[in-house]
Amino acid sequence: MAVKNGFLYRLLLVVVPWLYSGLSWLLFATCRVRVHGRENLDWCEAHSKPFVGVFWHYSVFSAVALIRGRGQGWGAMVSASDDAEFVARILSRQGVETVRGSRNRGGISALKGLMGLMRKGNNAAIVGDGSQGPPRVMQAGSILLAGKNAAPILPLVVAADRYWVFHSWDCTMLPKPFARLDLWYGEPMIVPEKLGAEAVERCRVEMEHRLNALYARAWGEFGKKAHDGA
Numbered sequence: 001m002a003v004k005n006g007f008l009y010r011l012l013l014v015v016v017p018w019l020y021s022g023l024s025w026l027l028f029a030t031c032r033v034r035v036h037g038r039e040n041l042d043w044c045e046a047h048s049k050p051f052v053g054v055f056w057h058y059s060v061f062s063a064v065a066l067i068r069g070r071g072q073g074w075g076a077m078v079s080a081s082d083d084a085e086f087v088a089r090i091l092s093r094q095g096v097e098t099v100r101g102s103r104n105r106g107g108i109s110a111l112k113g114l115m116g117l118m119r120k121g122n123n124a125a126i127v128g129d130g131s132q133g134p135p136r137v138m139q140a141g142s143i144l145l146a147g148k149n150a151a152p153i154l155p156l157v158v159a160a161d162r163y164w165v166f167h168s169w170d171c172t173m174l175p176k177p178f179a180r181l182d183l184w185y186g187e188p189m190i191v192p193e194k195l196g197a198e199a200v201e202r203c204r205v206e207m208e209h210r211l212n213a214l215y216a217r218a219w220g221e222f223g224k225k226a227h228d229g230a
Helices: 007-030 038-046 057-067 084-093 107-119 141-149 197-220
Strands: 032-036 052-055 074-078 096-100 123-127 152-160 163-165 173-175 180-185
Touching (some): 038 180, 052 141, 074 084, 096 107, 107 123, 123 141, 152 197
């Protein structure tokens, strides 16, 4: 903790987001991107209100890079942990507004913050399996957020032909230079307002099924059942 309060930590908070943003722009500029299911995104954007985009944590780097320039602005929830300050600053440099919180720390406050951003016109980007997992198991945050805002949920998945995998709980993926990236938009789900606990659970299970079916389809295009390490 002493390091986190010291000069080196404060210096890294400035340098790392700036450095990552530049390298990320260069990396993804080399990638060839194919978009599938564009009609699902168009359907969401045709509505007068913002929508909730949900994806699995393994694809967080790619998903943010690919969606940030599409449509209206985006807001995202970032973990309340000290280390996640780097993530929050990186997203800020990429034009994504952030609120801090997670399932175990400040989650309700963060959801309220995202509601406020959506009322301002931002779409909300939500990691479906949260910041700690388990991987590809849907949490209820996006369901609650969509219900409160009468907003559709748009599932999205990213797959690649060439990539690195981090040794993390979700096997986070980062595409290699000149990779082919496939961005898949699934069928949007309309979440009823004033959901009870049983309805929230039904919607959670349904969205988990849709995301995992889209995941299998996306990686199946590259002859895989899952991304390496998953």
